[in-house]
Amino acid sequence: MEQKAPRAVIFDLGRVILDFDHNIAAQKIYRFTAKTPNEIYQIFFDSDLTVSFEEGKISPFDFYLRIKELLALRLGYEDFVDIWNSIFFLTPDNLEVYSLAIRLSRHYPTLLLSNINLLHLEYIKKEFSIFDAFNYIVASCKVGAVKPKPVIYKQALELLSLPAEDVFYTDDRPELVQAAKELGINSSVYKGPEKLREDLLGLRFPREVVQ
Missing domain, CATH: 1.10.150.240 (Putative phosphatase; domain 2)
Structure with missing residues (x-):
């Protein structure tokens, strides 16, 4: 039986969609x-x-x-x-992933999953036009738990109304990817936009959407 592509995509925020130092x-x-x-x-x-x-x-x-x-x-x-709040900035890679998220959002539910405090969350909403790529935002400061605690991943799955195996997740931190995998979520460590596109294509996301 041919493997079907996941039906939703979850992105981490920091060092994926938006950089910081x-x-x-x-x-x-x-x-x-x-x-x-x-x-x-x-x-x-x-x-x-x-x-x-x-x-x-x-x-x-x-x-x-x-x-x-x-x-x-x-x-x-x-x-x-x-x-x-002065730690945030956008890089060319961030903008590339943002553009990819926009394209994906036209065909799949997209969700942003972040360990983030309230000050940073409100600042980013105000100063960076990046949240429009996502149907849902799950922020640790709203959930009351940070990744890798299972509850925050489960909150994301609940919002998407999908089982773990129907969702793809990318994050730059291997331990947070591993926690998602343990819940059955298709997950990969983010290592740049090109590798992310390869991961998506490997899961049978349409080339015309990913590229």
């Missing part, structure tokens, strides 16, 4: 604290505090107050938010 924020914050950029990075982006923020368990202002305390930060809330 956490060091941008760490370097900017450095002027307003006695901590080193590396210490700032660890607290900002590699801590339980950030996970709690991405899961929507603390508010943006409470997150700021906690950061202010941890860094002895000499910076007001609005200025902090501006720096916190």
Whole structure:
């Protein structure tokens, strides 16, 4: 029996549709604290505090107050938010994948699945015209769980009203792809737009849509 193409596509956001560099924020914050950029990075982006923020368990202002305390930060809330949001930018590869997502969305349901905090989510909605490529957005800060927790993938499948085997998912982080595979989702590690097109063609998505 000939294999059929999946009936929906799930994209990760960061480093797939939109790029970012956490060091941008760490370097900017450095002027307003006695901590080193590396210490700032660890607290900002590699801590339980950030996970709690991405899961929507603390508010943006409470997150700021906690950061202010941890860094002895000499910076007001609005200025902090501006720096916190300054990490994002679009690359040619991002734009290529965005164009692919637009083409796919004309034939298949598309969904954006992201570990993201509320400040970043609202900022990206306002500043980047990329969400129009997706029928659905599943954000960790709205679900209350981050990838690789199964519940966030299951939320995506529920929105799509499809079984796992009928869905394709791409993400740049291998451990998050593996978590999706364990739920039965067709998944591949994102390694650039050309490899993504190869993966889609390998799953029998139509060439005229993918190319």
